[in-house]
Amino acid sequence: xxxxxxxxxxxxxxxxxxxxxxxxxxxxxxxxxxxxxxxxxxxxxxxxxxxxxxxxxxxxxxxxxxxxxxxxxxxxxxxxxxxxxxxxxxxxxxxxxxxxxx
Numbered sequence: 001x002x003x004x005x006x007x008x009x010x011x012x013x014x015x016x017x018x019x020x021x022x023x024x025x026x027x028x029x030x031x032x033x034x035x036x037x038x039x040x041x042x043x044x045x046x047x048x049x050x051x052x053x054x055x056x057x058x059x060x061x062x063x064x065x066x067x068x069x070x071x072x073x074x075x076x077x078x079x080x081x082x083x084x085x086x087x088x089x090x091x092x093x094x095x096x097x098x099x100x101x102x
Contacts, residue, residue: 036078042096044071048084049091 009015037045047057054068061068076082079090091097 037075037094041071041075041078042094044068045075045087045091045094046096048072049088049097 043061044057044063047060048054048068052060054065054072057063058065058068063071072087076087079087081087081090
């Protein structure tokens with residue numbers, strides 16, 4: 001029934017997310033909010049943790065490279081980290097690295 005529902009929703013122009021991914025994303029949103037992160041911060045953090053360069057993240061999010069750099073700096077300060085490796089660890093700890101295939 002899950003696959004049929006997904007096909008029906010998507011065929012009708014809607015978006016569908018696996019319930020398990022939806023639950024994980026909601027929990028990640030709660031943890032990110034508790035850490036003082038805004039949705040934009042999470043978007044930037046997620047892309048950087050996935051290995052995007054600042055320039056690639058800027059293109060993906062339709063921001064300037066300077067905006068990505070500013071957001072990255074603010075996120076690092078809020079999370080108390082200083083390296084990309086620490087950013088990846090923080091993204092994982094916050095649950096931002098959800099496997100969309102789940």
